[in-house]
Amino acid sequence: MRGLTRRALIAGAGSGATVAVLPAAPAAARAKPDAGETKHQSARACVSYRAGYHFTVPDQWKNDPQRPVWIDGEYHYYYLYNADYLTGGEVGTAWRLATSTDLVSFADRGIAVPKDTTVNGDVWSGSAVVDTGNTAGFGAGAVIAVVTMSPGGGTDHQEQFLYYSTDGGRTFTHHGTDPVLPNPGVADFRDPKVIRDEDRDRWVMALAERNKIGFYHSADLRSWSYAGGFVKDGIGVLECPDLFRLTADDGTGKWVLGASADGTGSGLPPTYAYWTGSFDGSAFTADAADPQWLDHGWDWYGAVTFEKRDAAGAVDPGARYALGWLNNWAYAQTTPTIDADGFNGTDSVVREVTLEKDTSGGYYLASQPVAALDSYVSRTLDLGDLPVDGIRTLDHRGVSYELTTEITWSRLTGAGVQVRRSPDGGRHIDAGVYGDYAFLNRRGTGNPDTSGNRQESRTPFDPSAGRVRLRILVDRTSVEMFVDDGRYVHSSEVFPYLVDDRLALFTIDGPAVFGNTVIREFAV
Numbered sequence: 001m002r003g004l005t006r007r008a009l010i011a012g013a014g015s016g017a018t019v020a021v022l023p024a025a026p027a028a029a030r031a032k033p034d035a036g037e038t039k040h041q042s043a044r045a046c047v048s049y050r051a052g053y054h055f056t057v058p059d060q061w062k063n064d065p066q067r068p069v070w071i072d073g074e075y076h077y078y079y080l081y082n083a084d085y086l087t088g089g090e091v092g093t094a095w096r097l098a099t100s101t102d103l104v105s106f107a108d109r110g111i112a113v114p115k116d117t118t119v120n121g122d123v124w125s126g127s128a129v130v131d132t133g134n135t136a137g138f139g140a141g142a143v144i145a146v147v148t149m150s151p152g153g154g155t156d157h158q159e160q161f162l163y164y165s166t167d168g169g170r171t172f173t174h175h176g177t178d179p180v181l182p183n184p185g186v187a188d189f190r191d192p193k194v195i196r197d198e199d200r201d202r203w204v205m206a207l208a209e210r211n212k213i214g215f216y217h218s219a220d221l222r223s224w225s226y227a228g229g230f231v232k233d234g235i236g237v238l239e240c241p242d243l244f245r246l247t248a249d250d251g252t253g254k255w256v257l258g259a260s261a262d263g264t265g266s267g268l269p270p271t272y273a274y275w276t277g278s279f280d281g282s283a284f285t286a287d288a289a290d291p292q293w294l295d296h297g298w299d300w301y302g303a304v305t306f307e308k309r310d311a312a313g314a315v316d317p318g319a320r321y322a323l324g325w326l327n328n329w330a331y332a333q334t335t336p337t338i339d340a341d342g343f344n345g346t347d348s349v350v351r352e353v354t355l356e357k358d359t360s361g362g363y364y365l366a367s368q369p370v371a372a373l374d375s376y377v378s379r380t381l382d383l384g385d386l387p388v389d390g391i392r393t394l395d396h397r398g399v400s401y402e403l404t405t406e407i408t409w410s411r412l413t414g415a416g417v418q419v420r421r422s423p424d425g426g427r428h429i430d431a432g433v434y435g436d437y438a439f440l441n442r443r444g445t446g447n448p449d450t451s452g453n454r455q456e457s458r459t460p461f462d463p464s465a466g467r468v469r470l471r472i473l474v475d476r477t478s479v480e481m482f483v484d485d486g487r488y489v490h491s492s493e494v495f496p497y498l499v500d501d502r503l504a505l506f507t508i509d510g511p512a513v514f515g516n517t518v519i520r521e522f523a524v
Contacts, residue, residue, distance in 0.1 A: 047498060049337045051475040052400030053376065053522040054326070055098070055347040056337075058108050061085035062345030063332070064125045064240060064302035065323055066095060067193070069169060070309050071130060071143065074101045076169045078112060078128060078145075079345075086342065092122025095145070097170065102372035103321060103350040105524055113145060113163050113172045120161060120177055124148040125191045125240060125302070128169065129221075135203070136164065136221040143169040144221050146180065146205070148190040158189040160207070162222065181205070181216065181224045191240045194221070200281050206241040206257070213241045213259060215282055227282035235273055235291065236262035240302050242272075243279070246355040246365075247317045254355055254363055255279040257286070258294070260302050262329075269457070270328055271295040271491075272303040276355075276363045292364055297440060297491035298454045299478070300324035300348055308352065322367065323350045326478050326493055334448040336495050337477065348480060348491055349373065349473060356485065367486040369473065373402075378523035388415070389511040393425075396519055397501045399476050405505075405517040406469045407433075412510030419474045420445060420494065421502035429494055431481045433461050433468050434508065438483045438490075446495035459488035 050056055057079070066078035081096035095113035098106040115122035126147030134140040143165040150158050159179035163172040183189050188210040197204045205216040205224060212231045216224040232238065242258035258274035273291035277284055294303065303324030308316040326346045335344050351367040358364055381396060386405075399420065407415045416432015416439075430441040443455040461468065461483070471482040476498070481490045505514050 047340050049335075049340045049476045049495075049498075050343070051346050051477065053104070053373070053524045054349060054475050054478065055106055055323075057081060057096070057343050057345035059086075059343050060345075061093075061343070062096070063093070063325055063327070065304050065325060065347060066125060067127050067304040068103075068306045068321070069128050069130060069143065070307060070313060071169050073311075073313070074099045075103060075306075076128070076143075077106065079347075080123075080125060081111070081345075083111075085344065086338070092116065094123055095147075095172075102375065103370050104372045104376055109170060112165075112170060113147065118174050118177045120149040120151045121153050122149070123163075124150070124158075126160070127193045129194050129196065129203075130169075131221065135219060136162075138164045139166055142166050143172075144194075145172055146192045146194050146221065148192065149179075156187050157183055158187075159183045160189075160192050160205075160224070175222075180222050181207075186210070188237060193241050193243060195243055197281055202281075204243070204281065206243045208237075208239045208241050208259065210237055213238060213257065213284075215284070217282070228284075230257060230284045230286070232273075232291070234263075234266050235268060236265065236270075240304070242274070242303075242305055243284075244305060244320060245279075245317075246320060246353075248355040248357055248363060249318070250357055252355075252357070252363070254287075255284065256355075256365070257284045258303075258305070261291075263293075264454070269293045269296045270298060270330075271300040272322075272324065274365065287362060294322065294353070294365055294367065295324065295348075295489045295491050296459045297457045297480070297489070298449070299326045299328050299493045300489075300491040301328060303348075305353060318354060320353045321350050321370065322353050324348045324491070326491060328448070328454070328493075330454065331448040331450070335477065335493070346477060348478075351486075351489075356487070364487050367489050368482060369402075369471070369480075373522065376522045376524050377520050379521040381519040383517040383519065386505060386514040386517050387511060388505045388507050388514055391418075391425075391504055391506050393421075393502065393504045396503050398474075398503075398519075398521060399496075399498055399501050400474065400521065402471065402473050402520045402522070403503070403517070404469070404471045404520075406467060406515045407512050408467045408515060409507070409510060409512035410466065412507050412512055414506075414508035415468075415512045415514075416506060417470065417472060418504040418506060419472060419479060420496040420500045421504055422497070422500045423502060425502075425504070427496065427500050428504070429479055429496070430506075431470065431472050431479065431490070432506070433463070435461075436463055437461050438468070438481075438488060440479060440481050440490035440492055442479070442492050442494045445500065446497070448493055448495065457490045457492065459483065459490070
């Protein structure tokens with residue numbers, strides 16, 4: 001069909017096209033209760049929005065991921081967890097633990113750092129390290145967690161406290177009630193990220209201090225001294241800082257400083273900002289004043305990166321892993337998983353991150369889904385090369401899968417994929433390119449944003465290339481789109497009806513070939 005416009009493409013005609021959350025379900029989607037069963041019980045039994053291959057909290061609530069740590073041949077993934085979320089009881093978070101050898105399948109290990117075991121209250125974000133040299137005095141190989149707490153139960157007096165584990169990171173004990181890094185008199189003073197500076201035989205902490213990331217030194221993890229800071233205005237309050245070194249394919253080593261930030265007020269993403277540059281142990285010097293962003297969607301917050309290790313535990317200096325919380329504080333309580341499944345908390349897939357050189361001589365981070373996903377493929381549909389001129393619907397139906405395709409053209413305005421499309425074609429999520437940008441648009445389906453301002457994310461695209469490779473991960477409440485080499489990634493929450501399981505390809509103002517189109521489903 002020629003003459004398809006972008007306005008027609010994204011304007012859903014069906015029920016729920018512009019709503020923020022799921023409206024009343026279509027009749028075909030409504031569960032009929034069995035005899036003696038209430039409608040609510042039937043819905044809970046028959047309808048699930050739990051992700052098929054993304055990490056989800058077993059119950060209740062999760063938010064910030066904590067940097068996974070390699071211990072005894074597996075990754076220990078801690079995250080903030082509130083066991084009292086649905087009952088409205090005690091507020092606040094603990095650290096819950098899940099372990100994994102491949103970062104796709106995780107085993108729940110329960111609470112590792114409990115909340116409210118001291119007068120300082122609940123446990124916020126921080127980081128854990130393996131103290132192989134026994135610098136803190138709890139034994140060689142002890143796992144030390146430095147975390148933010150707010151004595152007094154408020155949020156305006158944040159200090160850093162120490163917990164330690166002598167059982168391989170499964171359970172932690174508090175090291176008294178005094179902070180290892182007291183608050184110097186500022187409101188925002190949180191999320192300590194600790195790394196080992198082997199060159200200088202000391203520990204380094206990066207700490208979020210509103211518009212600054214502060215750097216601190218310690219010999220023993222118990223006492224810290226201020227060393228310097230990196231200031232950035234214009235992207236909101238900095239949180240969950242990150243600091244690491246990567247080596248590019250050309251052999252160049254770069255330090256990377258990252259932080260979660262909400263740049264929407266400046267027309268920037270609300271995700272993970274980062275700078276490449278140099279670090280002398282006390283000060284970070286950025287290659288450019290403005291940050292780059294590791295994700296450009298609406299929902300990839302509190303993200304962490306961590307070491308990529310092989311089966312023997314050796315660190316890969318040229319790659320790291322990353323994962324983020326698939327949510328946004330602007331609407332964090334809005335999700336159908338609360339009623340359907342009794343939880344609120346989903347993560348992105350784990351990604352492998354590499355340092356790449358661009359055509360201008362600068363460096364950027366590129367992301368791709370972790371390779372271990374390949375081991376969980378349960379079904380593959382190789383559709384080959386598909387010519388498209390307008391809309392082409394495909395036979396595949398599903399709510400949890402991956403689609404890859406390379407689109408080529410000689411002349412057109414836009415092209416892409418409609419995922420989670422309704423049977424009548426009126427509801428859908430659009431992912432693709434249009435003019436000089438790539439985009440992910442969720443306006444045509446249920447989603448958590450009521451403001452109308454967080455519907456489409458965009459990244460630069462060069463249309464003269466005449467081609468684009470898209471890798472799109474679709475799950476029950478999320479879409480993640482990787483464009484070309486993964487410099488640009490878009491991750492957003494979506495809440496389509498579960499009956500919206502169709503798929504279509506589209507072009508605008510011209511034909512294209514969707515080459516090597518493959519759909520993969522996963523069993524995790």
